[in-house]
Amino acid sequence: MVIPSTPRSAYRRVLTIILVVIGVALVGFFGLRAYRAYTRFQPDAPVAGLRDVEAIRGWMTLPYIARAYDISEDSLFDALDIPKTGNARLSVKQLVAKYDRDPQATRQTIQQVLLREMRGFTPSGGAP
Amino acid sequence: MSDLTDALLTAVLAYGALTLGLALLVAALGIPLPATLLLLASGAFARQGMLDGPLALGLALLGSVLGDSGSYCLGRCGGALALKHVEGRALWRQARASFGRRGALAIFLTRFILTPLALPTNLIAGSSRYAYGRFLVIDILGELVWIALYGGLGYAFADQWEIVSDLAGNLTGALIGLLALLAGSALAYRARRHRVVAARAVRRSAV
Numbered sequence: 246m247v248i249p250s251t252p253r254s255a256y257r258r259v260l261t262i263i264l265v266v267i268g269v270a271l272v273g274f275f276g277l278r279a280y281r282a283y284t285r286f287q288p289d290a291p292v293a294g295l296r297d298v299e300a301i302r303g304w305m306t307l308p309y310i311a312r313a314y315d316i317s318e319d320s321l322f323d324a325l326d327i328p329k330t331g332n333a334r335l336s337v338k339q340l341v342a343k344y345d346r347d348p349q350a351t352r353q354t355i356q357q358v359l360l361r362e363m364r365g366f367t368p369s370g371g372a373p
Numbered sequence: 374m375s376d377l378t379d380a381l382l383t384a385v386l387a388y389g390a391l392t393l394g395l396a397l398l399v400a401a402l403g404i405p406l407p408a409t410l411l412l413l414a415s416g417a418f419a420r421q422g423m424l425d426g427p428l429a430l431g432l433a434l435l436g437s438v439l440g441d442s443g444s445y446c447l448g449r450c451g452g453a454l455a456l457k458h459v460e461g462r463a464l465w466r467q468a469r470a471s472f473g474r475r476g477a478l479a480i481f482l483t484r485f486i487l488t489p490l491a492l493p494t495n496l497i498a499g500s501s502r503y504a505y506g507r508f509l510v511i512d513i514l515g516e517l518v519w520i521a522l523y524g525g526l527g528y529a530f531a532d533q534w535e536i537v538s539d540l541a542g543n544l545t546g547a548l549i550g551l552l553a554l555l556a557g558s559a560l561a562y563r564a565r566r567h568r569v570v571a572a573r574a575v576r577r578s579a580v
Contacts, residue, residue, distance in 0.1 A: 257564055264557030271550025279543035286536045300532075304379035309386045313421050334387035338379065 298356040303338035303348075310337075310355065316362040324358045325351065378407050382414055390415070390424055394432030401440020402447075403492045408437075409523055409545075410538045416527020417534040426528070430520060437516045438509070444495035445508055452500020469501040476503050477511050484515025485522055487552070488545060 301310065307325075311318040322329045327340060337355070341348050384392045393415050400408035412433065419426035472479070476498060483491040498508050523541065527534045 254564065254567075257560055261557050261560040261564065264553045264560065268550045268552075268554025268557055272547050272554060273550075275543045275546030275550060279540055279547055282536055282540040282543060286530075286533060286540060288530070302379075304382040304386075306383060306386050309418075309421075309423055312423055334383075336379065336383040336386075339383070 298359045301337070301352060301355055301359075303341075304336050306334060306336055307340070308333050310359075314359050314363055316359060320358055320362055321355060324354050378410065381406065381411060385411065385415060386418065386423055390429035390432045393424075393429055394436035396436070397433055398436035398440040398443075401437050401491070401495075402443050409488060409519075409541060412520060412523040413527035413534045413538045413541070416524040416529075417531040418527075419524070420528045420531035430524065433520050433524070434513070434516055437520070438513055441491070441495055441512045441516070442505075442509065444492055445499040445505065448496035448499025449502065450499075452496065472497060472501045472503060476501075477507065480508060480511045481515045484512065485519035486545070487549060488519070489549065 298314075305313075307321045307327075308318050310316075311321055318329065318333075322332070325340070325346075327344060332340060332343075335343065337351065338348075340346070341351050381392070381396055385396075393411060396406055396411055397408055400406040415424055415429050415433070418424040419429055476494075479494050480498060480503075483494045497503075526537050526541070530537050
């Protein structure tokens with residue numbers, strides 16, 4: 246027995262197909278990304294500040310880097326030859342732009358200071 | 374991370390919890406800002422001693438609740454104008470009654486699980502004239518769960534908050550996909566049942 250389809254049932258069929266297709270696509274796409282993020286996550290890692298010098302990001306301020314890696318702020322400002330006054334609230338990226346520095350060289354200078362000054366540093370071998 | 378996210382993270386570090394509260398207020402009004410990421414980062418910053426934890430929690434709650442109330446008001450005022458022509462219709466009355474019955478759950482869940490749907494929920498709550506007092510109480514409870522959950526995760530995994538943020542964002546996307554899939558399956562099931570009932574009725578009338 247064939248039941249004739251009404252405009253309303255045709256609309257519902259299209260809506261059903263759209264919802265299922267979008268649902269499968271979203272679950273697949275975000276599920277895979279979530280799985281990848283989960284594989285990088287280490288729930289048992291120690292939480293005693295940052296350890297890996299590769300974790301330096303452009304948005305970080307120098308006082309934050311100093312606090313997170315447990316070193317003195319002054320050594321970072323001195324190594325970069327930047328006055329602390331007026332620069333404590335600027336990010337590494339903003340400092341690079343303000344003083345027209347090479348981003349890579351600035352990053353390396355910060356990493357060298359961290360490696361030199363961090364107490365009990367052990368290389369962890371990867372960015373968080 | 375985008376330039377905007379970078380700028381917001383720097384601002385939270387440089388100017389403290391007030392920036393977090395303001396960012397959450399603006400995000401709740403519908404401006405697309407990475408609110409959950411900021412909350413996770415703030416939890417980590419509090420653990421690292423860069424933010425005053427209780428102050429950040431208070432200002433985050435205040436900002437997000439004020440923002441949600443703002444978008445509720447937008448729905449209430451804007452909705453009254455935009456929906457003037459459907460106000461008397463039966464379907465609109467039915468939708469409004471339906472939100473009145475199930476709105477509390479929708480408001481609560483969109484605060485911390487289905488966060489991308491929070492703004493539309495606020496607008497619908499306002500435009501359907503959902504009682505503001507009830508909205509506010511559920512909103513505060515939901516926002517507290519959101520702040521405690523993500524701020525707590527940032528605090529607990531301070532050195533891995535970027536990964537946790539990535540994980541949480543993608544799980545939310547997958548959950549929304551799962552909801553779409555469930556809604557599609559429910560529609561397909563109802564349509565099939567409707568067809569079976571209709572076929573039976575036709576067969577019976579033929580006999």
